[in-house]
Amino acid sequence: GENVEQHPSTLSVQEGDSAVIKCTYSDSASNYFPWYKQELGKRPQLIIDIRSNVGEKKDQRIAVTLNKTAKHFSLHITETQPEDSAVYFCAATSSLNDYKLSFGAGTTVTVRA
């Protein structure tokens, strides 16, 4: 099955700086890579996703890049703000079993004012 590893587990950044979270996956057939944000005490919510036929996707201050050869994808948050403080989860799903979503262990991001 799919194995998704996420690094770092915690990340502290100064407000206004950038944050980068990296995930690697094991299944070369994986074709969909969503990122979820979970604020303290809240449910996970999708913030951005990318499919295997695209190398990069941007949405305002967040972007995701995908390197299929190396089997890794990254979340980039620019100009971080206090409301970006949360736990971020990457995930992957395989074209061989499109009903299962495998998550990384999560990254706790703290934005210091």
Next chain:
Amino acid sequence: EAQVTQNPRYLITVTGKKLTVTCSQNMNHEYMSWYRQDPGLGLRQIYYSMNVEVTDKGDVPEGYKVSRKEKRNFPLILESPSPNQTSLYFCASSLSLAVSSYEQYFGPGTRLTVT
């Protein structure tokens, strides 16, 4: 309002006492899933359902049962809970049969403690 609901939100129980956590969605979604969230382990899928009467195991199904008798409901059943099932549980639903086609919407979570 489109939403996924779970009940109860908090539950403290004892080892061996059967319990059910309910999940309901009002979006006419075909796909529903249960996850558990544990520190350092992220979200792990327990069971999922592609449609009424169609369910399958996720990555950590041991000790859990599910049923999908109606499209809107997907209860999680712990026949004989044990302390290692103490966790935060999330139900999620999606419009499509294929996870990658549509966003998964999560419920508010159920904090379960088994003593």
